[in-house]
Amino acid sequence: xxxKLGVPSKGRLMEKTFDWFGERGVTLxxxxxxxxxxxxxxxxxxxxxxxxxxxxxxxxxxxxxxxxGVTGTDLVREKLVxxxxxxxxxxxxxxxxxxxxxxxxxxxxxxxxxxDLDAAASAFRAEHGHRLRIATKYHxxxxxxxxxxxxxxxxxxxxxxxxEGTVKNLTAEAIADITSTGETLRANHLKILGDGPxxxxxxxxxxxxxxxxxxxxxxxxxxxxxKLGL
Amino acid sequence: xxxxxxxxxAEAARLLALFEQAGAQRVDCGILQPxxxxxxxxxxxxxxxxxxxxxxSRGEQMLRPDFTVPVVQMHMTGGAEPARYTYAxxxxxxxxxxxxxxxxxxxxxxxxxxxxxPDAADAEVFALFHTALAPLGLHPATxxxxxLMAAVEGLDTSARRRAALMRHIWRxxxxxxxxxxxxxxxxxxxxxxxxxxxxxxxxxAGPMIGLRSPAEISARIEALREDAQDRPLSEAQVAALDAxxxxxxxxxxxxxxxxxxxxxxxxxxxxxDRFARRIDALDKRGIxxxxxDFEASYGRTSMEYYDGFVFGFYAAGRPDLPPVATxxxxxxxxxRLGNGAEIPAVGGVIRAGLIEILGGGQ
Numbered sequence: 228x229x230x231k232l233g234v235p236s237k238g239r240l241m242e243k244t245f246d247w248f249g250e251r252g253v254t255l256x257x258x259x260x261x262x263x264x265x266x267x268x269x270x271x272x273x274x275x276x277x278x279x280x281x282x283x284x285x286x287x288x289x290x291x292x293x294x295x296g297v298t299g300t301d302l303v304r305e306k307l308v309x310x311x312x313x314x315x316x317x318x319x320x321x322x323x324x325x326x327x328x329x330x331x332x333x334x335x336x337x338x339x340x341x342x343d344l345d346a347a348a349s350a351f352r353a354e355h356g357h358r359l360r361i362a363t364k365y366h367x368x369x370x371x372x373x374x375x376x377x378x379x380x381x382x383x384x385x386x387x388x389x390x391e392g393t394v395k396n397l398t399a400e401a402i403a404d405i406t407s408t409g410e411t412l413r414a415n416h417l418k419i420l421g422d423g424p425x426x427x428x429x430x431x432x433x434x435x436x437x438x439x440x441x442x443x444x445x446x447x448x449x450x451x452x453x454k455l456g457l
Numbered sequence: 458x459x460x461x462x463x464x465x466x467a468e469a470a471r472l473l474a475l476f477e478q479a480g481a482q483r484v485d486c487g488i489l490q491p492x493x494x495x496x497x498x499x500x501x502x503x504x505x506x507x508x509x510x511x512x513x514s515r516g517e518q519m520l521r522p523d524f525t526v527p528v529v530q531m532h533m534t535g536g537a538e539p540a541r542y543t544y545a546x547x548x549x550x551x552x553x554x555x556x557x558x559x560x561x562x563x564x565x566x567x568x569x570x571x572x573x574x575p576d577a578a579d580a581e582v583f584a585l586f587h588t589a590l591a592p593l594g595l596h597p598a599t600x601x602x603x604x605l606m607a608a609v610e611g612l613d614t615s616a617r618r619r620a621a622l623m624r625h626i627w628r629x630x631x632x633x634x635x636x637x638x639x640x641x642x643x644x645x646x647x648x649x650x651x652x653x654x655x656x657x658x659x660x661x662a663g664p665m666i667g668l669r670s671p672a673e674i675s676a677r678i679e680a681l682r683e684d685a686q687d688r689p690l691s692e693a694q695v696a697a698l699d700a701x702x703x704x705x706x707x708x709x710x711x712x713x714x715x716x717x718x719x720x721x722x723x724x725x726x727x728x729x730d731r732f733a734r735r736i737d738a739l740d741k742r743g744i745x746x747x748x749x750d751f752e753a754s755y756g757r758t759s760m761e762y763y764d765g766f767v768f769g770f771y772a773a774g775r776p777d778l779p780p781v782a783t784x785x786x787x788x789x790x791x792x793r794l795g796n797g798a799e800i801p802a803v804g805g806v807i808r809a810g811l812i813e814i815l816g817g818g819q
Contacts, residue, residue, distance in 0.1 A: 308553050334662040335669065337677045339648045342634065349624060350677060351669055358500065367553075370505050377631025379624065382501050394667045416664050421648070 229275040230447045231438075233287055233296035236264050236278035240430060243322045244297045251455045271454055273447030282306075284433075289313040291437035294448060301327055301405055301428035305365050314433040317457050323430030325405040327365055329372075330417040332394055332401075339421050341376040344401070348380040351400065362386035362399035365425075369403040372425045391415040432457075461547070461563050461810055468817070469545045469809040472565040472589055476543035479585055481567055484542045486527035488549075492517035495526060498762070498793065508549050520549035524566050525762070525787070525804065526794070532570050532802075533795040539571035545809070558779065559810065568804030570791070575801040576731055579766040579786060580738035582803050586770065586782050587744060589807065593817045595770040595781055599708070600755025601735075602626065603765040603786070604715065604728040608701045611724020614639060614690050617680065629757055636698070641689035652678065653685055697722040704753040708736050711751035735766060762790040766803065772815055781815070782807040 234255065235241045245255045254269040255276055266276035277293060284298035285306040297320065303310050331338050338347050348359040359381045363369050366383055373381060384399050391411050393399040405428065406412055412419065432455075440448065461469075477483060492509050493516065507522040521527065524544050532540055545565040552558045567585060569578045587597065609622045618639050625631040637643045652658055658678050665671055700718045704711050712732055719726050740746050756767035765786030772778050784805020792799040 309556065332665075332667045332669070334659070334665050334667075334671075335674060336652060336658050336662050337674055337681065339646065342638075345631065346621070347669070347677060349621075350673065354673060355668065367505070370501055374502055374505075375630075377625060377628040377634070379500060379628065382496070383504075397668055400667055400669055416666050 228441060228444055229273050230294045230440075230444050230451060231275050231277050231292065232268065232451075233277045233279055233284045233293040233298075234266070235281040235284070235297065237280075240281060240297075240323055241278070244320070244430065247320050247322075248455070253451065253454055271447070271451050273443060274451055285310075285314070288433055288435040289437060291435055291439060294435055294438045294440070294444065295451075296433050296435070297430055298433065299323055299325065299428045300431050301325065301365065301368070301426055303431070303433060304426060305368050313436055315436060317432045317434050317452070318455070320430040320432060323428070325407045325428045326424035327368060327403065327405050327426040327428060328419045328424050329361070329369075329401060329403045329422075330391075330406075330412050330419050333416050333418045335418075341373075341378055341420060341422050344420065345376075345378040345380070348378065352380040358382040359401065360384045360399040361401045361403055362390050362393040363403040364390070365403060365405075368425055376422070391417060459559070460561075462813065464813045465563060465810045468812050469563045469565050472807055472809060473543055473545045475589055476565070476567045476585070479541070479567070481541040481543035484528060484531065484544050485546065486521065486524060486531065486544070488521055488547070489518045490521050490527060491515070492519040494530070494794070495519055495522065498526065498790075505553065506551055508551060521546075522550055523548055523806070524564060525568065525790070525806075528566070528568055528804075529787075529790055529794050529802065532568075532800075533791060533798060536570065538800065539569070539573065541570075542566075542568045542804075563809045564806040565809055566804060566806040568802065570800050570802045572801055574738075575765075575786070575788075575803070576734040577738045578801070578803050579735050580742050580744070582784060582805055583739060583766075583768055584742035584744055586768075586784065586805055586807065590770055590782060590812075590817075593781070593812065593815050594773070596750075596773045598750055598752060598755055598769045598771060600752050600767045601728065601732055601765060602756055602763050602767060604725055604732065604753060605701065605757070606764060607725045607728035608698055608722055611722055612690060612694055612698070614694075615684070615687050617684065618687070618690070627757055629754075636690070636695060639690045640692070640695045645685075649681070653682055693721060701725065702754050704751070706751060708739075708746045708749045708751045711753070712736060715753075731765075756785060762787045764789045768805065772811070775815070778811060778814070779808070781811045 234244050248255050252270050257266045259265050264278040266278050268274045268276050281298045282302055284296040285303045287293040288296045289307050307313050338344055351359045361381055362384050364387050386393055390402045390404045393402060495503055508520040510518050512518050528542055547561055548564050549561050552560050567582060569582055571578050605626060609619055612619055621635055659671060697718055704714050706714055715729050719729060736746050756763055763785035767785035769780040770782040771780050782805055786803040788801050791802050
């Protein structure tokens, strides 16, 4: 058996993860054709690279099928109940920065904070007969945040992509999504509420608290973490 | 999670029989409930607490998180008056914050729909639960959301501000923030000040998108301008409200304390008369009111549909356990679900499984 390291299978997140490990003497690379999801690890023994979607890495860590995994803190906190009992943050990797925020139409000049959002939601519900809709894919994080903030008369509607377009398309009144530069929000005539983000996220190396480790895996894991300086 | 044991089921049957003896008619309701009604009542929070499932033909369904709502619906569509109902069955609750707690457990309930003497009905339900649970030596807690609502209703401030506070009675943090704002204790944010000063606030608003119309935005700005002209809520009124919220005594002392506060907040007098009548009714039913605790803030965080008397029974020395029984008055819920009709209603539920854990039952 080997230590399984999960890394996002695509794009910049994968490349930057490869760079981060490479700088520490652990070379991750893809093998086979451009489209094949297989990879290898050089510079340390007994470690297997598993390429998979960043969104699935939290679940695989919690199930103990990965020993280590790189994914966003937003995904870990959204998908894992009591996340800190299931995984441990080993290192913030310094890229993949994104804030989970609540945004409303820029034309809502009367809404700048949660207090305003709550008051607007109350009036909206009375006027339209349904709760103010907030489009998001981060249901748990957003619900917890709005409950803690004492916001009522809203409902979450699921949006798995192009969330910024939902307001213009009249399927939601506001959104909660991740943003790094805010450009897409501005292009869609949305503004961020001023209370500060729900969560600041970045790519992070997590260790599973559930994964079983025999003697050989313990040794390989220690060797890998030593090499990474963790 | 564990399936209710035979001991728990026997205990549920015992309670059900006890409640039938007390005059209740046995009723049942579906495990799957249409989610729409519950979502409309409780809002998004219920999704975090209940199991919602999708049915392409019937829409979203919910595994019943309680019996009260379906029982009220049943009564409001043709129940005879007065009515007493009892039921026993599983309810289902997600436990994200307490994974060690059961997500499926048996509730046995008793609900009273009776116009004649609501205070006597409050006492009837409490005394019945008190008797049913007596061997366990539980600690009873009581409160009255009605007193708090009367206090808010009686504040010397605009109707809009009173409505905003009333809407957040069950969210203490937001309630406090609003109170601070209305009392002029929290500073006006710069963005708000600029908005109120602006000649035409919508001039630089950019493209109008979404369902919320420019008229709705203007209406809120107008409301904010009017609100800014209102004089702040007086320190004396805030202090009186805080004093109400802080009352935590045995019933007779709580009543005395609240009567003192009513000198500055006379609007609560009617609610206090009801409290006094309830204490008498409890006394008549043999409850030791001299030692019965009363807490004015009790029930503010977890019992959103209660609007009067509230109570709970707790196992002393077991803070890890949820209350063994909870209940209260929910007149407003009958109004919400009654399509114009309404009836005073009070009731409660016992968690039969906890009785077994505490060494009770047969």
